[in-house]
Amino acid sequence: MAADNQRIRGVLSPVVTPFKPDLSPDAERLEAHCRWLLSNDVGLAVFGTNSEANSLGVEEKIELLDYLVGSGVDPSRMMPGTGCCAVTDSIRLTSAAVRLGCAGVLMLPPFYYKGVSDEGLFRNFAEVIERVGDSRLRIYLYNIPPVSQITITPSLIERLLHQYPVIIAGAKDSSGDWNNTKAYIDNFSAQGFDVFPGAETFLLQGLRSGGVGCISATANVNPGPIARLYKTWQEPDADSQQERLDEIRGIFARYPMIPALKAAIANYTKDSSWQRVRPPLVELSSEQERSLINELESAGYNFSQPYQ
């Protein structure tokens, strides 16, 4: 298969979604955060798990996407999450992303029913591809069994790649299991299948093995240093860069991740509205927030250039 030089690669962030006091999505703050990430060479995996994407309705997501692209945020740097439980919802959202020129879509399997077959999952993705019916479509399969409880198996990938080469463009692996990420790379990267580990924890290891970057929650708050490792991974200090990234991620990982990301952004931008989450999530307690910020300060963490 011919290499697709325009493909989206590198470090992407599942962009956290800010909410207004009435819990409606705050498109302006989202745009500001997206622009800051882009200025740090981090691409935009809006509507990921850390974006509370499944806590948003399909219309809310389409409106946000329209707003961002309409405001001049570059769609070639965007990989919105478009996989829903209902195949009709996945089709609508994916069509919107393709129409707007997004580089690709990150697609969860339908996640309500458990123990479903590869045949059923194949039909889901095939239905989306056939109904979107656009050769510009690029799908990145989203494997996150700890949350979705559904596994994207190598045999499913093989079948999809065989039936829909080029359109099936890669995967994000948030299994947390390096062996699984490695198997994706070893089995499929030669066929133009781009594998993104689901955290910067495996960024260096991934790049050394044939991965193409990472899509990571903490890229929301530590974009510059993560993007720097992607650009300089063959330099002598790569391992020490990785250690430093792990240290910062380790701090966030000691708290509920999404509220912690939002608390950090709220703190460093001095904009408390960033703390809001939609139910069923709950914001950090003020005690947790103080503890998080203390840990970050002690580690010499730097929010790089605050954007407001």
Place this chain on the structure above:
Amino acid sequence: MAADNQRIRGVLSPVVTPFKPDLSPDAERLEAHCRWLLSNDVGLAVFGTNSEANSLGVEEKIELLDYLVGSGVDPSRMMPGTGCCAVTDSIRLTSAAVRLGCAGVLMLPPFYYKGVSDEGLFRNFAEVIERVGDSRLRIYLYNIPPVSQITITPSLIERLLHQYPVIIAGAKDSSGDWNNTKAYIDNFSAQGFDVFPGAETFLLQGLRSGGVGCISATANVNPGPIARLYKTWQEPDADSQQERLDEIRGIFARYPMIPALKAAIANYTKDSSWQRVRPPLVELSSEQERSLINELESAGYNFSQPYQ
């Protein structure tokens, strides 16, 4: 709390959803099936797990509900499922159900994030109640941890009942654990909290302990006999009726439940379009279908009055 005499009780069916060849919902066949269930004294828990509700978009569900009520199907016999991952979707769908005069709604907790707190779940239900803002609302909490991976704990129920008495009207317990169903009844039924076991397996045991009926997948295919036990549970033959119900359910339980229900309906109505499911589900193989029908025939199963 004053007894609410108009409450929906007895046997309800999570009504299976028929699809057209293009996989769009088939409102006319759904209506015919609903009318047949009602004629067997079985109420309509449309948009349940066995309805493939989460494989339908919110608009698709609202359109179906509008169609059913507009066609004269009695909303006082309906308890549509309205709990979605996104609180905004739950609010829209619940508002539609209340506007149409439905007796109640069966509400899943948001089920994407795992390990969420009772506080977060409380906020989700509270947000729906406050925003729907209609005193006619009656919520039945839907506990189905094997699928949703979220548990509705007694302490969550207690807090919701305290804050929203009357509106929090009961629960469907599909934990499959009689001790859990019994705990719901023992702890809360005196406060007007109606507990429906999630299968007819616990119908008799439930009624003897203070339950109010059941909401069961197999009520789609065995409505008359299940409803008869509800009406005659104090008669001498109640235990033998229960055994007979268990025998029929046991046959369906040996197959993937939703495709098996649809295969049975397709077979007995001689209408193969009933076999269709949406991905990620897969219809029974013809071998499975033959085996299912053979087992049912051997057991002397009778589809009662086929409706066409």
